[in-house]
Amino acid sequence: MTRQKDVAVIGAGYWGKNLVRNLNNLGVLRVVCDTDNAVRNQILKDYREVRIVKSDKEILKDESIRAVVIATNAISHYELTRRALEAGKHVFVEKPLALTCEDGQKLVDLARTKGKIIFVGHILHYHAAVIKLKELVRQGKIGRLQYIYSRRLSFGKIRREENILWSFAPHDISVILSLVGEEPHYIDTVGSNFLHARIADVTMTNLKFPSGIGAHIFVSWLNPFKEQRLVVVGTEGMIVFDDTRPVDDKLTMYPHTIKWQDNIPLPEKAEGFSLSLSEQWDEPLKMECQAFIDACNTGTPPITSGEEALRVLRLLEASQRSLEEKESEHKSLGGGIKNNQIDIPSGDYFLHETAVVDQDVTVGAGTKIWFFSHLLKGTKVGAKCNIGQNVVIGPDVVVGDGCKIQNNVSI
Numbered sequence: 001m002t003r004q005k006d007v008a009v010i011g012a013g014y015w016g017k018n019l020v021r022n023l024n025n026l027g028v029l030r031v032v033c034d035t036d037n038a039v040r041n042q043i044l045k046d047y048r049e050v051r052i053v054k055s056d057k058e059i060l061k062d063e064s065i066r067a068v069v070i071a072t073n074a075i076s077h078y079e080l081t082r083r084a085l086e087a088g089k090h091v092f093v094e095k096p097l098a099l100t101c102e103d104g105q106k107l108v109d110l111a112r113t114k115g116k117i118i119f120v121g122h123i124l125h126y127h128a129a130v131i132k133l134k135e136l137v138r139q140g141k142i143g144r145l146q147y148i149y150s151r152r153l154s155f156g157k158i159r160r161e162e163n164i165l166w167s168f169a170p171h172d173i174s175v176i177l178s179l180v181g182e183e184p185h186y187i188d189t190v191g192s193n194f195l196h197a198r199i200a201d202v203t204m205t206n207l208k209f210p211s212g213i214g215a216h217i218f219v220s221w222l223n224p225f226k227e228q229r230l231v232v233v234g235t236e237g238m239i240v241f242d243d244t245r246p247v248d249d250k251l252t253m254y255p256h257t258i259k260w261q262d263n264i265p266l267p268e269k270a271e272g273f274s275l276s277l278s279e280q281w282d283e284p285l286k287m288e289c290q291a292f293i294d295a296c297n298t299g300t301p302p303i304t305s306g307e308e309a310l311r312v313l314r315l316l317e318a319s320q321r322s323l324e325e326k327e328s329e330h331k332s333l334g335g336g337i338k339n340n341q342i343d344i345p346s347g348d349y350f351l352h353e354t355a356v357v358d359q360d361v362t363v364g365a366g367t368k369i370w371f372f373s374h375l376l377k378g379t380k381v382g383a384k385c386n387i388g389q390n391v392v393i394g395p396d397v398v399v400g401d402g403c404k405i406q407n408n409v410s411i
Contacts (some may be wrong), residue, residue: 005028007023007067008029008068009033010034011072012034013036015071018285019071020043024047029047032047032050033056060083067092067292074095074167075389077093077096078098085110091111093120095174095309096316108306111306119292120308124172126284130175132277132280136253140236141237141239142236142253144234145179150176150230150231151218153219160199163199164199169219169319174308176215180209183314186206186207187315188322190203197356204216205319229242229244235257236255238254252272255270349365352369355372364384370386371390373393377395379399384401386405388408390408391409
């Protein structure tokens with residue numbers, strides 16, 4: 001398969017364009033699909049030998065395509081992956097595999113039935129620094145593992161189809177689960193919503209494992225600078241992975257230890273030193289794409305398999321529940337500033353759990369309001385309307401009966 005051009009990419013925008021570049025350089029890219037005209041025109045300009053299509057249906061019915069790479073919004077991952085597997089394709093899907101464990105399990109079961117590979121985009125497993133880090137931990141270079149702390153912060157792309165927990169944390173959750181080798185028995189997540197009443201912009205997750213290992217995951221897209229740091233603490237030393245540093249400074253060993261004297265812990269500091277990665281270094285995304293190709297060729301489950309993605313999904317769901325329970329408790333205690341969301345008359349219209357309707361808003365019977373949309377004060381929406389995801393209407397806007405409003409529209 002390595003020399004055959006039999007891979008298609010669905011979604012060539014923000015992140016997908018990087019997958020397109022690497023798969024083309026590896027000599028396997030055949031088709032790119034995207035619904036955006038500007039994206040298709042750019043791909044056509046940059047990759048003249050690659051076929052460009054608008055609909056994924058053209059890819060799924062093409063028997064010359066053995067594998068599909070999906071880099072669309074998270075909300076579409078389940079359906080696109082399901083259809084690709086049903087069509088007999090191997091699938092590389094960006095994280096998360098799905099938005100629920102139930103849907104993720106369905107995909108894993110379907111892939112097993114079809115005899116196909118599911119490969120999930122937990123890219124850090126193919127990063128030279130993380131590969132080296134896991135090797136050092138396995139070799140006992142820092143003694144018994146005690147504590148892991150990750151910080152993934154930026155001031156960049158802010159999503160509305162998922163909160164910061166689901167957008168940033170999967171990478172660190174995946175690596176932490178791999179390092180520890182077990183799933184946590186305790187999960188506690190706190191967060192804050194600043195830009196949208198129902199979407200967390202900052203979260204902190206606390207994990208405790210049966211072996212006594214602890215971990216913290218701090219993520220935010222409201223940080224003044226980019227930070228991607230993982231700290232791994234053992235009884236005989238510490239390792240810091242800082243992905244914002246140059247290649248040979250990304251991984252630093254600190255032989256710090258704790259000595260005990262008269263039952264008092266005394267820190268003993270030692271000089272830290274960088275671990276060179278030059279000889280092993282290659283672009284992580286290229287290594288990830290190659291790992292997908294190899295898995296498709298050999299049929300061997302990859303490190304980031306569907307089963308591995310399910311473990312991450314379970315932790316994400318538990319973290320999300322913890323986050324929502326705290327918000328519910330906060331409201332029931334009457335603390336803080338409450339939003340203007342009102343109770344929805346049962347049976348009148350459909351309101352997705354992530355959508356918000358302010359006070360003094362009227363909505364007609366049979367109308368559907370989807371993911372993360374917001375109807376502002378004084379708005380009137382008629383009957384049998386379909387309001388797509390991430391739509392903002394108002395204040396004081398009137399929408400007639402039977403209207404359809406597409407995703408990401410503001411009125």
